[in-house]
Amino acid sequence: MQNRNGTSRRDVLRTGATIAAGIVGVAAASSARAEDEKIAQELVQYQNSPKDGQQCNMCAQWVEPNACKIVAGVIHPNGYCVAYAPKEG
Numbered sequence: 001m002q003n004r005n006g007t008s009r010r011d012v013l014r015t016g017a018t019i020a021a022g023i024v025g026v027a028a029a030s031s032a033r034a035e036d037e038k039i040a041q042e043l044v045q046y047q048n049s050p051k052d053g054q055q056c057n058m059c060a061q062w063v064e065p066n067a068c069k070i071v072a073g074v075i076h077p078n079g080y081c082v083a084y085a086p087k088e089g
């Protein structure tokens with residue numbers, strides 16, 4: 001069935017689904033690009049254990065539940081790297 005504009009409900013739904021898929025694709029690409037711009041764990045000597053009482057979930061770069069603003073990949077809350085910077089406050 002078509003409306004006065006010659007557009008069917010199916011056309012509208014198909015267009016909406018295409019737009020939604022495009023938005024998801026752009027968001028995924030953006031997220032992947034952001035991850036690519038982070039520092040490799042090896043370069044900051046990342047380890048999965050604390051050092052001298054310093055650990056990722058006490059760092060200003062920490063992102064719950066398992067990421068870092070500047071270091072790539074999965075980051076353990078009890079991990080540590082040489083870029084450690086204590087949270088203020």
Ligand code: SF4
Pocket residue numbers: 044046055056057059060061062063067068069070071075079080081082083084085
């Ligand atoms: S210690 Fe390193 S890996 Fe951990 S949150 Fe801070 S900057 Fe990121």
